[in-house]
Amino acid sequence: MLKFNKKTVAIAVALCLGASAPAIAKNVAGTTITDAGERVEGVTLKIENVETGLVRQLTSDDGDFRFPLLPAGQYILTASKDGYTDVVQEDIFVGLSGSVNVDLTMTLDNVERLEVVGSRISLVDVTTSSTGITVDQFTLEKVPVPRDLTGVALLTPGATQGDSAFGNVPSIGGASAAENAYYINGLNITNFRTGVGSSNPPFEMYESFEIKTGGYSAEYGRVTGSVINAKTKSGSNEFKWGVNVFWEPDALREDKPSNSLPGESLLQIDNSEDENEFAEMNIWASGAIVEDTLFFYALYNPRSDVFDFNGAQTQTGDGIRQQVTNQTDEDAFWAAKLDWYINDSNIIELTAFSDKSTIKTKRTQTLDGVDLTTPAPATGTINEGGTNLIAKYTGIINEDFSISALYGINETDRTISSDLDANPAIFRRFDSTGNFVRGGDFANFTVEVGDDKREVFRLDADYYVGDHSFRFGIDSETLTANANTINSGGVYYLIYVDDETDPANPTPYQVRRRNYSAGGEFELKNFAYYVQDAWQATDNLVINAGIRNDSFENKNGAGDTFVKLDNNWALRLGAVYDLTGDGDSKVWASYGRYYLPVAANTNIRLSGAETFIHEFREFTGFADPTLEIPNFDGAQTQADQVFANGDVPAPDEIVDASLDPMYSDEFILGYKFKLNEDWSLGVQATYRELATTIEDVAIDFGFNQYLEREFGSSCTECTGFHYYVLTNPGTDLTITTDPDANSDGPLPLDTYTIPASDLNYPESIRKYGAIDINATKAWDGVWFLDATYTWSHSWGNNEGYIRSDNGQDDAGLTTLFDQPGLLDGAYGDLPNDRRHSLKVFGSYQVTEELNVGVNLRWSTGRPQNAFGYHPTDEFAREYGSESFYAGGELSPRGSRGTTPSITSIDVTASYDIPINEDYDLTLRADIFNILNSDGVTEVDEIFDDEGADTALSAGIPDQNPNFGQATNWQTPRYVRFSASLRF
Known part of the structure; x- marks a missing residue:
């Protein structure tokens, strides 16, 4: 015991x-x-x-x-x-x-x-070496918090808002926004395609949250950021029901600023007419079906979210063009939970919820503020979410041994479609600005038909013997992603327009046709077993020691295994020492290794039947002027670019045979003590290092160099962009291929090991250090306060799973390691680096009925970069303004300063109205960003004009006139009214 x-x-x-x-x-x-x-x-x-x-x-x-x-x-x-x-x-x-x-x-x-x-x-837990916060209903009732998982997670020290390109997601502990894991009642609901975000259960169903930021036990894996663990509400013997109404009126929502080019009156980003009206209602009930035995909780959640926003204004020869988009989401969510207490030692829990939604979109083009009838408004739908089921059994064998078993299904629809999907996608690209202007008559650029399904089984057991508390178990997931993607109409035309020679008469001169399709059914299997021990070594010392073994398997579009990473051992070790023996202070330290699986996105993009071909012709007019479909019969203007030819590639040709899994190591040291009965102070130091990364790299140049040196023959297939191989950058690479394209040339089908020195890629580096200083005033029936100052630094040459500086959520396949030249100057401060931050939240009970609360967040800005054409690496230059160069000069990562500091103060006030002995009514108002601070969060980091190909050939790239201009701002002030009636 x-x-x-x-x-x-x-x-x-x-x-x-x-x-x-x-x-x-x-x-x-x-x-x-x-x-x-x-x-x-x-x-x-x-x-x-x-x-x-x-x-x-x-x-x-x-x-x-x-x-x-x-x-x-x-x-x-x-x-x-x-x-x-x-x-x-x-x-x-x-x-x-x-x-x-x-x-x-x-x-x-x-x-x-x-x-x-x-x-x-x-105030001090002297048994645990894990770090993070717990947020329960008390906190949510007292403090203004957005009603989503990210809003809760951002209360955590070390959590920052992720890039807007990825939606509303957090980056925690220096990891990218795609490296967190989200759980609800033990079921993993993380987006396993890209790692970005999760399913979106109705928020009212949540009872409490744990945000584990470090030192977590071997029970948890497949994450290098944070574990966001949520528990839902349950029924009790007392019958209860209620109605909650939430309203965020557009009339009380401010707009983000708009932006214009220096010296010009034309608005490039126009947010002045944006509108967003949100409302939802929750009807819930809970109680006992059979007293002391069978309990229920049920929730029905009608919603309405209407969003109108304007695209960038673009000056063209015929006037100012702009796209206006309307999005409507009016699907109702629901949730239900049953708890069956078979007896005091055996319990079954059943949880189900649906977050299915169909977002209806309508896009209208305007010319000088007037809606265009041609092309007609484009309408479409975006399907998201699905049905989720969780079944859990808990059995107490005796006071020393207990078990729990969980089976769960997590489903997500990922279909994007419209009634205009037969029409091709068309854009114009103007030389003067490099801007892309939508044309034609289509709704969605890509038509995607697909869905994801996660099937989970886990078995956990607890065994107590002497001074040891053991927890051990297995954790198995089968993930299936169905994905079929084409461009609208099966083809995408990009019309290049010269509006510099004669601005009054813009002249189309070239057409690029993209033939793109990708698809298949892809399966992933993740399996782990673990054991964790909490050992009360002495009266004052607790040792938390665990080991976890993870295995990952990814299958391609033909059902064959193309990545298999077995027996990855992860040590978790922590020690907690009670300094005085009275539970009022502790020193703790922990070490952990955390592995990250290969995302399903890698299966879909790298191992599916993908066709990706660019063809270039002179512009000769329109085959269909109404739909603006160009002829494609002109002279060829440049060589075709064949990125993928439609075949499912052989696994040993696209995956390094010596591939190691992606993992991060973490070290934490902390001290916490109680000042008095109300106050506690703590300080914590964290160091994290991403030790190994998995990325796809182009090996053509290095492979050819190796073959010429070792075999005296050149590689027929090495065009510069043919071989994209999944590997650990900076290491030797082994593939099996025929460099002579299955011909009878001197280079046969064989296994080749290319040295890292030929490939010329640096090792992937990501490091994070932080110091958190926390002061807490406990709730005494009147007020409480929690304040944390964090100094942190995130640096290296790779953000991780995804890439914020170009908004790419292509997990494991970002452009960063596509060519060696793209890494020149890549070492520096990473996008999620916010050097200083302060978080303060708390509440004050003015009267028995009236409560007020505050949530303050302040942080320094994000590093800024300058991206341009690579002056010497011809393959990197083909990626356009993706290199760390500006005007032909090296511009290292983060060397262009930072965006401004961001301050946001949210406030709340609630008033309880007891109607009678059975009914209570609470009226509440939350004001987010009450000062309407409009700090810049993102800027245009493209230095070299994307239309500068001609000038670049002469060695003098033009500068993008938008460089350094704001492209996004913090969320402006908005108000949420709510009313809660409880019985």
Whole structure:
């Protein structure tokens, strides 16, 4: 039996304290002792859930007791023994993980008193070396927080807002925004195609959240950022129901600033007419179907989200063109949960929710502010979300051994379509600005038909022996991605327009036709087993040690394995030392290795049946003037570019045979102590390093150089862009191929190992260091406060899974390592580097009915770059303005300063109105970014004009007139009104 001697109880009040709060527990354990500290054995202990009536009972062994795997909720603990006065401990709150530790002091019954122990709040959890925060309903009711997982995660020290190109997602602990893992009731709901974001369950169904930022146990894997772990609400013996209404009116929503080119009156980014009206309602009910046995919770969530926004204005020969987009999402979400207490030792939980949505889009082109009838407005749909199911069994075999088993399905629709999908995609590209202007009559640039399905099975067990608490289990996922993608109409035309020679008469001169299609069914299998031990080595020292073994397998479009990474051992080691033995201070340290699987996006893009061909012809007019479909019968203007020919590539030709998995190492050191009954202080240092990265690299030049040196013959296939191979950049690479394209040339089909020195790629580097200083004032019935200052630095040559500086969510296949020249100057401050940040949130109870709260965030800006054409690497130059060069001069990563600092202050006020003894009404208003701060968050980092090909050939690239101009700003002020009626 694991022994505890701390007279502390982590109760719910502490859980509202954010970063300084102990992790919510799932076990209750402790010791029965006398006033003199001597153990009392043979004590009968009974713990009861006050909401569901669950009762468990045991007898203390040598004074020790433990109640494992308790369902979340509020409990009462009672201790009794003949000759002693009964002891009752109320307000024990159990949640997602960790332990509530309590000593019960037994008093002889000849002493006339009843003692209730453990009543003081524990501000320091001396059992865990993991870091992060816990956010429960108390916090959400007291503090203004956006109603989404990112809004909750951004309360965490070290969390920053990800790039807008990826939507509303966080970057945490220096990792890219695609390296977090999202769980709900134990089911992984992370987007496994790109790693960006997750399913979107109805927010009202959440009960509490854990955001694990580091030091997490071997139970968790497949993540190098943060684990965002959520638990849903459940029913109880008391029947309850309610209605919640939320409204964010456009009339009280400010617009982002607009932007214009220096010295010109033309608006390039026009946000002045944007509109967004959001409203939702939740109708919910919970209670007991069978008292003390079967409970339910159900939620129905109608929604309406209407968004109108303007595209960039572009000056053309006939006037100012602009695209106006309307998006409407009016699907209702739903959720349901059943809890079946078969008996006090066996529980089955069933959870289901739907986040299916169909976003209807309408895009209208305007000329000088007037809607154009030709092309007609383009309409389309974007399907997202799906049905999700979770079944979990928990069984208590005895007080020392328990098991849990989970089966879950996570589904997501990824179909984008419209009634104009038969019409080709058409854009014009103007030489003067490099801007792309939409033409033709199509709705969606790409037509995507697909869906994702995750099937999960995991088995976990807990075993307690002596001073050790073991947790071990298996974690298996089968992921299936169906993806079929083409350009609208099966072809994409790009018309090049000369508007510099004679601006009054723009002249089309070239057409590029893209033939693109990709698709297939792709399967991934992830499997892991682990063991974790919490060892109470001494009264003051806890050792947390674990080991996890991960295996990843990815299959191509033909069903063959093309990536298999087995037996990846990850050590998790932590130590916590209670400095004084009274539970009021601790020093802790941890080390962890975390592996990341290969994203399904890699299967789809690299190992599917993909056709990607560019053909170039002179412009000779329009075959269909109405749809603006150009002729394609002119003279060829440049060589075709064949990136993929439609075949499923052989795995040993596209994957390095010596490929190692992607992983990150982490080191944390911290100190935390209690100042008094209300205040605690803590400091924590974190260092993370991305030790190995998986990316696709073009090897043509280096491969040919190797073959000429070693075999005296050139590679027929090495065009510069033929061989894209998945590898660990900066290492030797082994593939099996025929460099002579299956001919009878001197180079046969064989296995070739190309040295890293020939490939000329640097190793991938990402490092992150941070120091967090936290002060917490516990809730005392009137107010609480949590404040954290973070100094952090993220540096290297690779952001990670995705790439923010060009908005590319092509996980594992970004352009960064596509050519060696693209890495010249790539080492520096990374996009998610925010050197200083301050987060303060708290609440004050003005009266019994009126509460006010605040959430303040301040951070320094993001590093700025200058991208241009590579002056010497002809292959890198084919990527356009993607190199770290400006005007032909090296411009290292992050050397152009930073964007301005960002400040946002959110406030809330709520008023409780007791209608009668059965009904309560709460009215609330939240104002986000109350000062309407409009700090710039992103700028145009393209230095060399994309239309500068002619000038570049003479060695004098033109400068992009938009360089350095703002392209995005922080979210402007908006207001959310809400009303909650509860029975």
